[in-house]
Ligand SMILES: Nc1ncnc2c1ncn2[C@@H]1O[C@H](COP(=O)(O)OP(=O)(O)O)[C@@H](O)[C@H]1O
């Protein structure tokens with residue numbers, strides 16, 4: 389079964405396999421994410437991390453194995469389906485409408501609408517006010533909620549996407565190298581924000597090649613190596629060297 393009663397994982401990946409032709413990207417992978425987890429998914433280039441995220445998000449279909457979201461078996465055939473089920477996936481480039489303002493992006497698909505121009509204007513004011521409140525609450529720094537998102541930095545865009553997702557009741561965030569295109573200061577800000585969301589109870593899977601980052605924000609880790617889980621556990625119980633050993637194969641639980 390999926391864990392003890394009352395302790396159903398938010399996400400359970402069970403014996404997932406995926407090959408591309410002769411390349412066995414995922415030989416057999418199982419892990420769980422629980423409420424309150426920020427899970428660092430680590431591994432060398434080509435270990436299978438992105439493939440795993442893409443399978444969970446519905447970009448790829450697994451050849452074998454099962455995925456459970458809050459205890460229910462799911463099989464997404466597109467990212468739109470996983471998003472509708474409450475999973476947000478963030479890659480390097482965040483999905484925002486560059487020509488629209490921060491508040492318009494925040495309310496995208498959920499606009500407070502009005503038939504009459506004056507009414508619409510009032511609603512716009514209400515959306516801006518609500519967005520401003522969330523930005524302040526989550527300490528997302530933007531010049532103004534009226535600023536066009538195209539003018540914001542990569543880090544600010546990511547914060548808007550994740551803040552929006554969390555605000556509207558998202559269940560699970562999958563972040564694949566979210567800092568790859570960000571500078572050091574922005575990455576620090578991003579880490580702070582991930583920590584903040586995690587402490588508010590949003591489960592997050594964070595792929596990063598920066599072990600220090602994982603040590604800073606994650607409470608758990610899963611290491612992939614050549615399509616297999618080469619280690620998993622609590623971040624508090626390992627050192628950076630331990631993680632490197634598992635990533636490079638100096639320690640391998642599968643051998
Ligand atoms: N669409 C694809 N077609 C063919 N091979 C792929 C595809 N996606 C990934 N792979 C291969 O699968 C393996 C795992 O890749 P990937 O999941 O991107 O690793 P990671 O994200 O850990 O760097 C690699 O050998 C890669 O070349």
Ligand SMILES: [Mg+2]
Nearest residue numbers: 437438439564
């Ligand atoms: Mg990758």
